[in-house]
Amino acid sequence: MAKYQCPDCEYIYNETTGEPHEGFPPSTLWADVPDSWSCPDCAVRDKPDFRLIEGSAVAEKVVIKPAAQPTAAKKKIPVKKATLGKVESVSDDKGPLRKWVCITCDHIYDEALGDEAEGFPPGMRFEDIPEDWCCPDCGATKDDYTVLEDK
Amino acid sequence: MNTTTQALGPLTPYVDKKRYLWPLAVFWPLAPMVGIWLVYQTGIELFYAAVLVFWYGVIPLLDTMFGEDTSNPPEEAVPSLENDRYYRFLVYLTVPMHYITLVVSAWWIGTHDISWYGFLLLTLSVGALNGLALNTGHELGHKKDRFDRWMAKIVLASVGYGHFFIEHNKGHHRDVATPADPATSRMGESIYTFSKRELPGAFRRGWDLEAVRLERCGKSPWSLDNEVLQPAIITVALYAVLLALYGPLMLIFLPLQAAFAWWQLTSANFIEHYGLLRQKKPDGRYEHQTPYHSWNSNHIMSNLMLFHLQRHSDHHAHPTRSYQSLRDFKGLPTLPSGYPGMFFMALFPGWFRSVMDKRVVEWADGDLDKIQIHEGCREQYEQQFGHKKAA
Numbered sequence A: 001m002a003k004y005q006c007p008d009c010e011y012i013y014n015e016t017t018g019e020p021h022e023g024f025p026p027s028t029l030w031a032d033v034p035d036s037w038s039c040p041d042c043a044v045r046d047k048p049d050f051r052l053i054e055g056s057a058v059a060e061k062v063v064i065k066p067a068a069q070p071t072a073a074k075k076k077i078p079v080k081k082a083t084l085g086k087v088e089s090v091s092d093d094k095g096p097l098r099k100w101v102c103i104t105c106d107h108i109y110d111e112a113l114g115d116e117a118e119g120f121p122p123g124m125r126f127e128d129i130p131e132d133w134c135c136p137d138c139g140a141t142k143d144d145y146t147v148l149e150d151k
Numbered sequence B: 001m002n003t004t005t006q007a008l009g010p011l012t013p014y015v016d017k018k019r020y021l022w023p024l025a026v027f028w029p030l031a032p033m034v035g036i037w038l039v040y041q042t043g044i045e046l047f048y049a050a051v052l053v054f055w056y057g058v059i060p061l062l063d064t065m066f067g068e069d070t071s072n073p074p075e076e077a078v079p080s081l082e083n084d085r086y087y088r089f090l091v092y093l094t095v096p097m098h099y100i101t102l103v104v105s106a107w108w109i110g111t112h113d114i115s116w117y118g119f120l121l122l123t124l125s126v127g128a129l130n131g132l133a134l135n136t137g138h139e140l141g142h143k144k145d146r147f148d149r150w151m152a153k154i155v156l157a158s159v160g161y162g163h164f165f166i167e168h169n170k171g172h173h174r175d176v177a178t179p180a181d182p183a184t185s186r187m188g189e190s191i192y193t194f195s196k197r198e199l200p201g202a203f204r205r206g207w208d209l210e211a212v213r214l215e216r217c218g219k220s221p222w223s224l225d226n227e228v229l230q231p232a233i234i235t236v237a238l239y240a241v242l243l244a245l246y247g248p249l250m251l252i253f254l255p256l257q258a259a260f261a262w263w264q265l266t267s268a269n270f271i272e273h274y275g276l277l278r279q280k281k282p283d284g285r286y287e288h289q290t291p292y293h294s295w296n297s298n299h300i301m302s303n304l305m306l307f308h309l310q311r312h313s314d315h316h317a318h319p320t321r322s323y324q325s326l327r328d329f330k331g332l333p334t335l336p337s338g339y340p341g342m343f344f345m346a347l348f349p350g351w352f353r354s355v356m357d358k359r360v361v362e363w364a365d366g367d368l369d370k371i372q373i374h375e376g377c378r379e380q381y382e383q384q385f386g387h388k389k390a391a
Helices: B003-007 B021-028 B032-042 B045-066 B075-083 B083-109 B116-130 B132-141 B144-159 B164-175 B191-216 B230-248 B252-273 B300-305 B314-317 B339-346 B349-363 B378-385
Strands: A003-005 A013-016 A051-054 A059-063 A076-082 A099-102 A106-109 A145-148
Touching: A003 B191, A106 B191, A106 B252, B021 B032, B021 B083, B021 B116, B021 B132, B021 B252, B021 B300, B032 B045, B032 B116, B045 B116, B045 B132, B045 B300, B045 B339, B083 B132, B083 B144, B083 B230, B116 B132, B116 B252, B132 B144, B132 B164, B132 B252, B144 B164, B144 B230, B164 B378, B191 B252, B191 B349, B252 B339, B339 B349, B349 B378
Parallel strands: none
Antiparallel strands: A003 A013, A003 A051, A059 A076, A099 A106, A099 A145
């Protein structure tokens, strides 16, 4: 059973407990939550925006076979089993490089990659970025970035 | 934590300059009673209009006088600001204020001689200020606690607009600045045209969203779990009691004050996203709600009376942030005045358009394709602003 988190308001969807108020009884799999479903707390992020924070993503769906096939009208078929790929982490003599996320628009500054368009070479530390730099996507200030924790 | 503080030397703790000014928003909804008191003292019924003059006239002047406050709480102070119960307590305290204003005004009308115009002015005053019940309900409805959400339903019930709690949080925030949103106005649209789309559209969306949720829960839309019906039941009960106590004049007073309260919300919706449009991404979804999809205002006076509602840009980007933590950002689309001034301006479509249309075009870098334009106005705008496609 996995947990998924809204990247904006930190609401957590837990497959174990489901979200009965929204009509998802306990042990409703994430895969069975409709894609159009919005975060019940902030509504500004939808299911595809959520992040897996615990457990593994099991895409199991109840698939209804076409009526042409007479055997077993309903059957649980494991469609695919996937875990989210871990993000590469690069180390240098100053310790591990980190990723920073803009709390306004989720833009990520990855120290390992730098940002060529902004003129920051790979390996450039977030602390070395000028204080008056703004998020290239939404214009938020440098203060609006927080460290993105990798698990 | 402490070690870093020591290493950096003593840090000055953040002091919220507005902390002890927020009670303005708590007690301002009682203002119609000041009007009643003035009439009681002088016998001049024009004093019932004091609130209306203050709301539409004096506050815009004070906004001009006191100007804007662009200061933000530092991000490290936000968790303690969010957890400071004082701020939330003020919003709770505002809930009974709306009820006091409604009941006292109903009592006054039901038990005193009042001329037709005195009645009208008092009713509109109550409507203007209980329109702020929607603001109070708005702040509470966005919170995650069950208690807060119930308080939201209770305060919204005082003006019979309980569906706002669903419609706004799950509908307007999801669809904002897209053509699908009945609560986003289009450039060239007048507030009067907009209201005919917004009022029924909002109700329908609120009801439909609840029906979908209840269906997933295996319940009927007429079940008592329907969060649109719950506050509606409170409204019916409350208004029935007032009718029984204060007689047939309530049949005019209650619907009229409610309608004018709804008009305040319509005004807010009208100015908050006028013309703004989110672009569709290649995968068919709209780009995320960023601060650039709402008109912002930092006017200090009206912000204090509205629990920072006018810091609307940050609110739409992060709807669950509390009022005390809302921030300003650089380069936001900005309103030239606070909400009360803009509400007044919106009543005169020509004036409003002459002030706002050029700001919308500037926001879109002159690309009319990036703007939501009211049906039939496109050609006129192409002539007025030229049609420049952004590279």
